[in-house]
Amino acid sequence: MSLIRDLVARARLYAFVDTAYLHGRSxxxxxxxxxxxxxxxxxxxxxxxxxxxxxxxxxxxxxxxQSAGIPLVINDHLEIAQALSAPLCHLGxxxxxxxxxxxxSDLPPPATHGQQPLIGISTHSPEQARNAIDAGADYIAIGPxxxxxxxxxxxxxxxxYVRWAVENVSIPWFAIGGINLDNLDEVLAAGARRIxxxxxxxxxxxxxxxxxxFKSRLPSLSEPS
Numbered sequence: 001m002s003l004i005r006d007l008v009a010r011a012r013l014y015a016f017v018d019t020a021y022l023h024g025r026s027x028x029x030x031x032x033x034x035x036x037x038x039x040x041x042x043x044x045x046x047x048x049x050x051x052x053x054x055x056x057x058x059x060x061x062x063x064x065x066q067s068a069g070i071p072l073v074i075n076d077h078l079e080i081a082q083a084l085s086a087p088l089c090h091l092g093x094x095x096x097x098x099x100x101x102x103x104x105s106d107l108p109p110p111a112t113h114g115q116q117p118l119i120g121i122s123t124h125s126p127e128q129a130r131n132a133i134d135a136g137a138d139y140i141a142i143g144p145x146x147x148x149x150x151x152x153x154x155x156x157x158x159x160x161y162v163r164w165a166v167e168n169v170s171i172p173w174f175a176i177g178g179i180n181l182d183n184l185d186e187v188l189a190a191g192a193r194r195i196x197x198x199x200x201x202x203x204x205x206x207x208x209x210x211x212x213x214f215k216s217r218l219p220s221l222s223e224p225s
Contacts, residue, residue: 001087001115001118004071004087004088004118005118005138007040007041007069007070007071008041008071008088008118008138008139008172009172010040010221011040011041011172011174011194012040012193012194012195012215012218012221013038013039013040013041013194013195013197013211013214013215013218014039014040014041014042014043014174014176014194014195014196014197015034015037015039015041015042015043015196015197015198015201015211016042016043016044016045016196016197016198016201016202017030017031017034017042017043017044017045017057017061018045018046018150018198018199018202019045019046019047019049019057020045020047020150021198021199021202021203022202023202023203027044027057027060027061028060028061028064030202030207031061031064031065032064033207033208033211034201034207034211035064035065035068035070036208036211037201037207037208037209037210037211037212037215038211038212038215039070039211039215040070041070041071041073041088042061042065042070042071042072042073043072043073043074043075043090043196044057044058044061044072044073044074044075045075045198046075047075047076051077051080054074054077054080055077055080055083055084058072058074058077058080058081058084058086059084062084062086071087071088072086072087072088073086073087073088073089073090073120074086074088074089074090074117075089075090076089076090076091076092076095077089078091078107078108078117079111081117082109082110082111082114082115082116082117083110083111083112083113083114084114085113085114085115085117086117087117087118088117088118088119088120088138089117089118089119089120090119090120090121090122090141091119091120091121091122092121092122093121093122093123093124093128093131093132096121096132096135097131097135101135102135103135103136104119104135104136104137104138105136107119118138118139119136119137119138120137120138120139120140120141121135121137121140121141122140122141122143122176123140123141123142124143124144124154124155124157124161125157125161126161126164126168129142129164129165129168129169129173133169133171137171138171138172139171139172139173139174140169140171140172140173140174141173141174141175141176141196142157142161142162142165142169142173142174142175142176142192143157143161143175143176143177143196144156144157144176144177144178145157145158145159145161145162145175145176145177145178145179145187146177146178146179146183147177147178148177148178148198148199149199150177150198150199151177154177156177156178157177159186159187159190162175162187162190162191162192163190163191165191165192166190166191166192172194173194174192174194174195174196175187175192175194175195175196176195176196176198177196179195179196179197179200180197180200181200181213181214181217184214184217185217188217188218188219193218193219193221194221195214195218197214200214201214
């Protein structure tokens with residue numbers, strides 16, 4: 001998994017195949033376009049879908065992302081990520097700790113074949129970030145920075161949390177939530193170097209162009225914050 005860790009560490013643009021934003025397009029076509037556009041990580045997010053449908057979608061998307069050399073992240077469903085040997089799984093912080101886990105090593109191993117994916121965790125406050133890091137998360141999400149229709153009930157954490165992460169988080173972290181081309185500069189000015197973008201890409205009529213617009217404005221990770 002050292003290769004996947006390296007890809008996560010070098011990732012700048014984290015894109016999504018969110019089934020709520022497909023707008024009649026197939027998940028496979030969206031995935032191909034995100035790969036072509038330069039996404040560094042791609043997450044499958046299928047809230048409300050059955051386990052069978054999530055597994056089917058995951059199995060369809062994995063060959064596409066593997067061919068492009070881009071890690072696929074399965075949202076929520078660890079058992080599916082394990083069974084398909086997906087490289088990453090993303091969990092909500094409440095889902096992780098409220099399920100009784102304290103450390104990533106507490107997660108159940110793959111049932112039969114497959115491999116244990118690397119784990120990302122969503123965080124919404126400095127305390128949650130510290131808890132996720134102490135648990136052994138491979139990366140964390142910092143947000144939602146702005147209010148977002150993707151999670152309408154979530155309170156925006158503002159750029160203050162981004163600035164805190166710059167000073168206090170040493171593992172890879174991604175700013176997420178309501179980030180678009182209009183507010184991207186202020187997110188970067190606050191110190192973010194890695195971002196997650198959902199609707200601002202998926203609502204665009206040209207996904208390749210949308211990805212490229214974001215990617216072209218993201219600074220190199222070697223540049224100082």
